[in-house]
Amino acid sequence: MRRVSKGERARIRLTLNGRRMAGEAEPRMLLSDFLRQALGATGTHVGCEHGVCGCCTVLLDGTAVRSCLTLAVQAEGRTVTTVESLADADGTLNALQQAFRNNHALQCGFCTPGILMSFTDFLARNPKPSEAEVIEVLGGHLCRCTGYAGIVSAVLEAARSTSQHPNEEGAKQDAPARTR
Amino acid sequence: MGTTWPTWLPRNSYPSRPLVAHLAAWWAAVRQDDRRRGELVRAEQQQGAAAGQVVGVEKHFVALAERLTERLPRQSEIDQKRLQLNPLLAAALPFVGHFQTRNKGTVCGSIAHADPASEIPLALALLDGEVVLRSRRGTRVLAAGDFQQGMLTTAREPDELITAVRFPIVQGGVAFREVARRHGDFAIVAVAALADGGNGIRLGVAGMAERPAVRRVPSEDALQDAIERLAWELEGYEDIHASARMRRDLLRRIGPVVAQEAVRCAA
Numbered sequence: 001m002r003r004v005s006k007g008e009r010a011r012i013r014l015t016l017n018g019r020r021m022a023g024e025a026e027p028r029m030l031l032s033d034f035l036r037q038a039l040g041a042t043g044t045h046v047g048c049e050h051g052v053c054g055c056c057t058v059l060l061d062g063t064a065v066r067s068c069l070t071l072a073v074q075a076e077g078r079t080v081t082t083v084e085s086l087a088d089a090d091g092t093l094n095a096l097q098q099a100f101r102n103n104h105a106l107q108c109g110f111c112t113p114g115i116l117m118s119f120t121d122f123l124a125r126n127p128k129p130s131e132a133e134v135i136e137v138l139g140g141h142l143c144r145c146t147g148y149a150g151i152v153s154a155v156l157e158a159a160r161s162t163s164q165h166p167n168e169e170g171a172k173q174d175a176p177a178r179t180r
Numbered sequence: 181m182g183t184t185w186p187t188w189l190p191r192n193s194y195p196s197r198p199l200v201a202h203l204a205a206w207w208a209a210v211r212q213d214d215r216r217r218g219e220l221v222r223a224e225q226q227q228g229a230a231a232g233q234v235v236g237v238e239k240h241f242v243a244l245a246e247r248l249t250e251r252l253p254r255q256s257e258i259d260q261k262r263l264q265l266n267p268l269l270a271a272a273l274p275f276v277g278h279f280q281t282r283n284k285g286t287v288c289g290s291i292a293h294a295d296p297a298s299e300i301p302l303a304l305a306l307l308d309g310e311v312v313l314r315s316r317r318g319t320r321v322l323a324a325g326d327f328q329q330g331m332l333t334t335a336r337e338p339d340e341l342i343t344a345v346r347f348p349i350v351q352g353g354v355a356f357r358e359v360a361r362r363h364g365d366f367a368i369v370a371v372a373a374l375a376d377g378g379n380g381i382r383l384g385v386a387g388m389a390e391r392p393a394v395r396r397v398p399s400e401d402a403l404q405d406a407i408e409r410l411a412w413e414l415e416g417y418e419d420i421h422a423s424a425r426m427r428r429d430l431l432r433r434i435g436p437v438v439a440q441e442a443v444r445c446a447a
Contacts, residue, residue: 051281052365054278054280057280060284063283063284064279064280064283065280065281065283065284066280066281066284069281069284069285070284118279118280121283122279136279136363137278137279137280139278139362139363139364140278140279140280140281140364
């Protein structure tokens with residue numbers, strides 16, 4: 001096992017949104033700060049930094065986790081998926097993002113990256129969720145401006161659209177590679 | 181010295197008496213360890229037989245290892261069986277964390293974090309469980325009360341890792357309730373009770389003081405008064421979620437309900 005002493009900067013290699021990347025981090029550095037500061041992936045937002053607000057949620061090996069409760073060294077060799085992966089290279093939104101747009105599910109948008117990543121994981125596990133299940137997962141996020149009704153209807157619309165057209169454009173990002 | 185001399189060791193083969201004495205002491209220690217181990221194995225077998233041969237239970241504890249995430253107990257067969265031995269943990273775990281934090285959170289992590297309003301440390305304190313700490317210097321086992329010292333403060337040394345948390349197998353009735361703003365948040369006040377057939381009920385309260393408080397309260401008429409005294413003793417703390425007065429009031433309201441529920445479960 002690799003040992004990194006306190007204060008030592010270690011090289012962390014990981015796959016971010018399908019690209020192999022590397023950066024340097026002290027053992028105490030959070031994954032959220034590593035993504036933003038070392039790798040420049042600023043789509044992941046940092047809110048409360050203690051796991052309550054959900055802004056910083058990313059997928060680690062396909063599972064939604066708080067990047068502010070994960071150390072950068074824990075992501076060594078693993079696959080991290082952030083909000084930057086959702087839209088196509090030309091800016092076309094995926095089904096979930098488009099549903100958020102259709103349902104006015106964001107206003108300032110600060111909390112949105114985390115919510116999108118949570119539901120990317122959740123809809124991959126549970127493609128036809130009930131409203132209660134969506135509300136339960138959304139309970140792990142705080143949104144201070146839009147309110148939650150629009151977000152719930154957006155997720156339900158995204159679930160309907162992807163389960164009706166599983167082979168079309170919008171569905172492909174909803175099932176990230178899973179190693180577990 | 182009251183020990184049996186090993187048959188394979190010739191009685192007069194060692195000229196040095198200190199060495200012989202040393203060996204004899206060592207042998208006595210080994211025999212004693214063997215006997216103790218034998219008793220533990222028998223205890224485990226009895227427990228296992230009572231609970232339908234449970235896998236992964238050591239001694240009289242349900243040991244939860246470091247890597248067991250909180251999400252797993254719902255999904256894994258073996259952990260379901262383990263949790264049947266600990267209905268308190270089974271009642272408290274659904275209140276712990278959200279989908280996103282449970283994906284990564286662990287039982288030992290929750291114990292290490294030692295939040296004063298956290299559910300798992302409350303369950304461990306109420307049941308008088310143990311925390312296993314390991315470092316290069318060795319392994320030590322601390323009782324829950326000795327481990328959690330205050331607000332987010334524990335007896336863990338910087339070089340130590342929690343490798344297991346041991347929950348005693350519950351004998352008697354248990355109950356758990358909490359009040360929180362959102363399901364999955366840390367509790368504003370959480371109350372757990374164990375009716376173990378002894379004198380009164382063991383009542384554990386989280387969210388009122390800097391660490392879980394466990395007291396024995398009477399089970400019948402004097403219950404409400406005892407909880408009233410407990411509320412004033414613990415005082416409760418103020419934060420953005422609730423005033424100390426609200427916390428005391430929550431304890432007065434859910435304390436008796438939880439205690440009586442535990443008694444009913446024991447019956």
